[in-house]
Amino acid sequence: MARCTSCSAPLPANTNRCLYCNSRSDVDLHAKHPYRVEKSATHRICPNCDKPLQSIHLKMADALYIERCHTCFGLFFDKGEIETVLQNSVSNVFDINREHIDNINKDRFRKHQKIRYVKCPECRRHMNRVNFGNRSGVVVDQCIVHGIWLDSGELTHLLEWKKAGGQLLHQQHAEELEKRQKQKQNVLPNAKTDYSAKTGGDFGSALDVDIVAAVAGLLDKLF
Structure with a gap:
């Protein structure tokens, strides 16, 4: 379970806001993926906060530059970049743990979550909602031209999904x-x-x- 970076209290699976100190935590990158901020503000706009996104350099085997909102900690990936992150972060998965995949999805499932369509940080057109990998349980916001937006916590969900064999299951069904x-x-x-x-x-x-x-x-x- 992720913990608040301010007070160390446990965070619910479907939010990055602490119930105790009310602060937000970077649950996707903090202490997980080394990175540095390249630009504090870019021309791309956060679809949640309507503020300029940062450009950050993820220190992986492949040089990767993505955008992040410093307020809500959402992430924007150009085409193919999510796959690169998953490939560099999780490897040598040979088994499919269906029970674990189901549990991961149940933890993040919110029955009464309001559905909303957000704008692409680049072209500002409304993006489509797509279940990443068909069965990951993460409904991402996708601009077919520019890339994919992940709300805070969704990258961690995808990494856990892949570790449990979710990507193998997706390939099997395909x-x-x-x-x-x-x-x-x-x-x-x-x-x-x-x-x-x-x-x-x-x-x-x-x-x-x-x-x-x-x-x-x-x-x-x-x-």
Whole structure:
């Protein structure tokens, strides 16, 4: 369980605001991912606080620069950057722990959470809500052009989801879906071929009988 960086009190799974001292904590990066602030303010705007986002350099194997709100601690990733963070942070996962995945999702599930659509920090157009990895339980805000916004705590959720084999489960379902689609594509052409062959065979047999009958009738008239 994450703890408040100010008073060390335990934080609820679905918020970064402390119930005791009312301060917010950076539950995604603090003491987890080394980083440094490159720019204190960029042209990109936080969709929650309407303030300029910081540019921060995550110190990983791959150089990665993302944007963060210093107020709500939300994070903005350009296309492909979340996958890079997951790849660099969690590796060597070979098993799928479905029970743990379900528990992770239950911890963050809020039945009466108000659904809202937020604006892209770059183009300021409303983003789509997408369940990351289909089954991660994290509904991210996605601009199909510029990237993905994560509210505070959602990156930690995704890392736990991957550790539990969530990404493997997603890949497994994707492969099964692709396999079913290929099977459907193979069945349809075969069905058409079988029908054509059957129809052609029946038609050919009937035509042969008609020709023989016509020739026999002609011979009877001539002789």
